[in-house]
Amino acid sequence: MQENIQNAKNEALAQIMEAKGATEIEEIRVAYLGRNGKINELLKNIKDVPPEERKMFGISINESKNTITNALAEKKNSFKENAREWFDPTIPGIKPKIGHLHLITQAIDEIARTFENIGFVRARYPEVEWDFFAFEALNMPPSHAARDEWETFFVDSPKNPKYGQAVLTPHTSNGQVREMLRVKTPPIRMVNISKCYRRQADVSHVPMFHQFEGLVIDHDISIIHLKGTLDYFARSFFGPKRVTRLRPYHFQFTEPSFEVDISCGVCSGKGCKFCKEGWVELGGAGMVHPNVLKYGKIDPTKYSGFAFGWGVERTYLMKEGLNIPDIRLLYSSDLRYLKQF
Amino acid sequence: MDLLIPDNWLKEYLKTSATPKKIAEALSLHGPSVERVNQTKFGTVYAIEVTSNRVDTVGVYGIAREAAAILPRMGIKASLKPLPDTKVSFTKRVDYLTVSVDHKLCPRFAAILIKNVKIAQSPKWMCERIEAVGLRPINNIVDISNYIMHEIGQPVHTFDYDKIAKHTMILRASKKGEILTTLDEKSHTLPGGDIIIEDGDGRIIDLAGIMGGLNSAVDTQTKNVLLFVQTYDPVSIRRTSMTLAHKTEASILFEKGLDTNLVTEGIKRGIELFTKITQGQVDAHALDLYPNPPKEKTVSTNLDFIERGLGVSLTSTQVSQFLTPLGFTLTWNKRNFQVKVPSWRNKDISLPEDILEEIARVYGYYKLPSILMSGDIPEAIPDSPFKFENEIKLTLKSLGAYEIYTNSLVSEKKTGVSSLKLKNPLGKDGEYLRTTLRPSLIEAVKTNSFEKEPFHLFEMANVYLPRRGDLPDEKMTLAGIFANTDYREAKGIIETLLDSLHSKYFFETEDSQFFKPSHRLKIISGQVVLGQFGQIENTNYIYYEFYLMALNKAASHVGVFTPIPQYPPQIEDITITFPERTVIGGVIKLLEEQTFITKVELRDIYNDSYTFRINYQNPSKTLTDPEVEKIRKNLLKLVQDKFGGTCA
Numbered sequence: 011m012q013e014n015i016q017n018a019k020n021e022a023l024a025q026i027m028e029a030k031g032a033t034e035i036e037e038i039r040v041a042y043l044g045r046n047g048k049i050n051e052l053l054k055n056i057k058d059v060p061p062e063e064r065k066m067f068g069i070s071i072n073e074s075k076n077t078i079t080n081a082l083a084e085k086k087n088s089f090k091e092n093a094r095e096w097f098d099p100t101i102p103g104i105k106p107k108i109g110h111l112h113l114i115t116q117a118i119d120e121i122a123r124t125f126e127n128i129g130f131v132r133a134r135y136p137e138v139e140w141d142f143f144a145f146e147a148l149n150m151p152p153s154h155a156a157r158d159e160w161e162t163f164f165v166d167s168p169k170n171p172k173y174g175q176a177v178l179t180p181h182t183s184n185g186q187v188r189e190m191l192r193v194k195t196p197p198i199r200m201v202n203i204s205k206c207y208r209r210q211a212d213v214s215h216v217p218m219f220h221q222f223e224g225l226v227i228d229h230d231i232s233i234i235h236l237k238g239t240l241d242y243f244a245r246s247f248f249g250p251k252r253v254t255r256l257r258p259y260h261f262q263f264t265e266p267s268f269e270v271d272i273s274c275g276v277c278s279g280k281g282c283k284f285c286k287e288g289w290v291e292l293g294g295a296g297m298v299h300p301n302v303l304k305y306g307k308i309d310p311t312k313y314s315g316f317a318f319g320w321g322v323e324r325t326y327l328m329k330e331g332l333n334i335p336d337i338r339l340l341y342s343s344d345l346r347y348l349k350q351f
Numbered sequence: 352m353d354l355l356i357p358d359n360w361l362k363e364y365l366k367t368s369a370t371p372k373k374i375a376e377a378l379s380l381h382g383p384s385v386e387r388v389n390q391t392k393f394g395t396v397y398a399i400e401v402t403s404n405r406v407d408t409v410g411v412y413g414i415a416r417e418a419a420a421i422l423p424r425m426g427i428k429a430s431l432k433p434l435p436d437t438k439v440s441f442t443k444r445v446d447y448l449t450v451s452v453d454h455k456l457c458p459r460f461a462a463i464l465i466k467n468v469k470i471a472q473s474p475k476w477m478c479e480r481i482e483a484v485g486l487r488p489i490n491n492i493v494d495i496s497n498y499i500m501h502e503i504g505q506p507v508h509t510f511d512y513d514k515i516a517k518h519t520m521i522l523r524a525s526k527k528g529e530i531l532t533t534l535d536e537k538s539h540t541l542p543g544g545d546i547i548i549e550d551g552d553g554r555i556i557d558l559a560g561i562m563g564g565l566n567s568a569v570d571t572q573t574k575n576v577l578l579f580v581q582t583y584d585p586v587s588i589r590r591t592s593m594t595l596a597h598k599t600e601a602s603i604l605f606e607k608g609l610d611t612n613l614v615t616e617g618i619k620r621g622i623e624l625f626t627k628i629t630q631g632q633v634d635a636h637a638l639d640l641y642p643n644p645p646k647e648k649t650v651s652t653n654l655d656f657i658e659r660g661l662g663v664s665l666t667s668t669q670v671s672q673f674l675t676p677l678g679f680t681l682t683w684n685k686r687n688f689q690v691k692v693p694s695w696r697n698k699d700i701s702l703p704e705d706i707l708e709e710i711a712r713v714y715g716y717y718k719l720p721s722i723l724m725s726g727d728i729p730e731a732i733p734d735s736p737f738k739f740e741n742e743i744k745l746t747l748k749s750l751g752a753y754e755i756y757t758n759s760l761v762s763e764k765k766t767g768v769s770s771l772k773l774k775n776p777l778g779k780d781g782e783y784l785r786t787t788l789r790p791s792l793i794e795a796v797k798t799n800s801f802e803k804e805p806f807h808l809f810e811m812a813n814v815y816l817p818r819r820g821d822l823p824d825e826k827m828t829l830a831g832i833f834a835n836t837d838y839r840e841a842k843g844i845i846e847t848l849l850d851s852l853h854s855k856y857f858f859e860t861e862d863s864q865f866f867k868p869s870h871r872l873k874i875i876s877g878q879v880v881l882g883q884f885g886q887i888e889n890t891n892y893i894y895y896e897f898y899l900m901a902l903n904k905a906a907s908h909v910g911v912f913t914p915i916p917q918y919p920p921q922i923e924d925i926t927i928t929f930p931e932r933t934v935i936g937g938v939i940k941l942l943e944e945q946t947f948i949t950k951v952e953l954r955d956i957y958n959d960s961y962t963f964r965i966n967y968q969n970p971s972k973t974l975t976d977p978e979v980e981k982i983r984k985n986l987l988k989l990v991q992d993k994f995g996g997t998c999a
Contacts, residue, residue, distance in 0.1 A: 107751030129728035164774040197727045218758050228726045234662030237721035256716035260402030266708035343755045343795030
């Protein structure tokens with residue numbers, strides 16, 4: 011039986027060697043490997059093989075099949091162009107159209123995912139907001155000078171007796187007290203991503219932009235946890251070697267307040283023309299002011315927390331090292347720009 | 352607030368061997384941020400940004416005090432040298448000036464007469480420093496005022512004493528409509544409630560805290576000068592400066608709320624410099640009206656609170672070492688301590704958290720460890736829409752759509768009738784909060800008029816629907832627009848999108864404003880309108896929009912389980928010819944309603960002939976040819992009766 015297999019194989023190999031063209035090769039394939047080909051015919055004899063030899067028999071059959079298949083392929087490939095079956099693989103594919111998600115959507119997704127990985131819950135709070143949540147509950151009573159820095163748009167509508175004027179929120183920090191009131195009892199880990207508005211328009215400012223706000227409140231939250239969170243974000247979002255640094259700053263709604271720097275990705279912190287002594291400014295952060303916790307009906311003697319709120323556009327451009335001369339281009343609807351990012 | 356501090360001036364008060372680079376680094380990491388270290392023809396100059404709560408550091412002396420407290424934390428010796436002490440006698444009454452002061456507006460009022468000044472150019476060293484801080488030297492009188500302000504952060508003013516009628520001053524709130532001309536020769540009509548000074552003839556001679564009046568200004572003929580140093584009510588100063596749009600270095604300082612003790616230093620520095628530089632004769636007595644000096648402030652806290660906030664442990668000695676050079680005085684009782692706040696920090700330190708901040712920044716935030724918090728993970732927000740929104744965006748992207756972001760603030764033309772209006776828009780194009788995305792998308796598509804190929808833009812954004820007595824309803828809306836695109840292809844994309852949501856929906860033809868007649872469909876699920884689709888009037892653009900919330904409710908996020916039918920369908924194509932103006936959607940709906948018809952698909956259109964691919968299927972057996980025949984006959988009869996369609 012083994013011999014028959016060997017013979018069939020050798021016969022096939024001999025024929026393959028003599029073959030002159032693609033058609034002949036196909037005939038040989040059918041004769042040996044086809045459904046009624048010689049190898050399959052041989053396989054039918056398996057019932058006559060003594061049980062202890064069946065394994066060997068099977069192996070030989072398979073080995074012959076493989077050898078013949080390879081020989082067929084090799085021979086086919088050895089034919090000159092004109093003897094081959096004609097096919098042009100260089101012809102272009104028919105591409106279904108694929109669209110594009112806006113850079114800001116990509117940025118928001120990535121930022122949300124990064125924080126969701128460490129247990130943050132994504133929220134979205136109003137863009138048209140009461141003065142109370144945008145300012146007053148953030149420790150900025152009416153007529154406080156600090157409000158000037160926010161270049162706020164006011165809505166032409168009657169004041170609410172309790173919450174004051176409706177404004178376009180100039181920052182995502184309006185979500186802080188709203189989230190406290192929603193959750194009631196910490197833990198809170200929130201990332202609020204939303205549109206914000208400020209009365210400014212130039213190459214580096216647009217009146218409508220996006221921010222993301224982190225808020226963490228729990229027992230015994232201290233500056234080291236803020237640093238831990240920011241470093242986690244820096245590593246996941248910007249790259250494993252990046253670290254952050256806190257410098258003193260001032261915001262009415264945090265105490266202490268910080269300016270956050272990230273080590274420069276261009277020079278790895280050595281200092282270059284893109285950075286300040288190896289550091290690039292990311293944005294503001296701080297430990298939630300006890301007055302803000304009180305507005306959120308959270309007991310500042312039991313809980314503490316931190317918050318940070320940064321521009322989505324700015325943060326993402328920094329990550330990609332995208333050099334856009336005018337930030338307003340991000341809001342262009344021109345396909346020639348849209349396709350670039 | 353940005354300020355320029357020359358290194359050589361700083362070193363007059365800061366004793367240290369630290370290099371400018373080191374000083375800049377130390378300040379940035381522990382205190383005010385040094386933005387740049389400039390090398391100028393006047394030597395090294397630091398460009399510093401001071402936060403609005405730290406007006407005490409606006410000036411050479413304040414920065415020197417910060418540096419002296421901080422540098423030792425970087426292992427460099429440093430100490431603060433005191434301001435020169437000049438003898439002065441303060442009294443409540445002087446014979447050279449009669450005054451009446453509203454102390455609500457001016458908590459401390461001080462002045463001193465300096466006679467026979469010689470107006471000239473300032474000495475070279477002073478000119479250089481004045482220039483180094485970004486000002487232009489004028490003459491010795493003006494320069495001394497500026498010099499004192501930049502050194503200690505206290506604005507001082509000088510009047511020509513002989514121009515003050517009857518040597519009388521009345522400091523009061525202005526009445527609405529009063530007029531005054533300031534030294535920059537600008538005339539102001541006052542809004543009322545502004546702090547002004549009137550002289551003995553009832554002339555307004557000073558817009559206090561902002562700028563002096565032209566009628567009392569020092570000029571080249573001036574002989575006798577009244578040196579004037581005050582503290583003003585910050586709220587009044589800010590309001591006047593904002594209403595008149597008149598900001599000066601002085602008003603910026605006053606509106607932050609200054610330390611009343613600086614008045615003493617201002618007078619002392621003034622006496623010293625006027626004597627030295629103008630050879631003037633200083634009167635023996637300075638007028639000082641200061642009825643209610645602020646109380647000394649103390650804050651009580653304890654080491655445990657500090658350690659909890661910082662996340663590291665500290666000793667009481669360390670805490671004292673950090674705070675004392677900043678002017679705080681500490682009294683310890685085991686782990687509790689009381690902090691006496693220096694006058695210059697009276698405004699910004701009142702809580703234990705403020706003390707924590709001082710300790711933490713002197714310790715160095717950058718030296719603290721970095722550890723992720725442990726503790727419980729919060730519960731997810733129920734019905735969070737974000738995953739759904741993302742799925743839709745991704746599906747649209749795979750279907751070839753380009754996402755855009757356009758401004759929510761639009762012109763009157765681009766919004767509905769009852770849109771919210773802004774009180775202070777940047778311009779006419781951004782006066783309203785949009786209630787629809789349609790005009791924005793039409794504009795976006797027009798931006799691309801150069802594009803001749805089919806394209807599809809979409810946006811997902813809130814629209815703002817006003818509600819009486821409440822914030823507007825912010826409705827997340829999906830809208831898109833097709834250009835150069837065949838109606839059926841556009842509709843197919845929207846159908847695929849809806850199919851991908853496993854939602855059950857149907858179309859209903861209904862005309863509406865902005866759409867070409869007979870070219871608009873409502874998309875409905877159950878009783879709820881999900882959105883609309885159609886061709887915009889007078890254009891070839893095809894527009895659609897959906898409210899996300901409705902769409903989300905209509906979607907079933909997991910498909911429904913139906914077993915795979917055991918018996919295969921019989922599939923055949925049938926071509927039917929219809930009279931003109933037949934609604935093919937209705938034909939398909941009718942066919943689909945028939946028993947054992949599981950699927951009807953329009954395959955081809957040729958003139959009036961429509962080829963449908965029909966699946967016949969019985970879930971419990973294989974249909975025989977005669978059975979199919981029967982169903983088909985029935986179908987064709989129905990189509991004939993209802994629509995006049997004939998099968999060739």
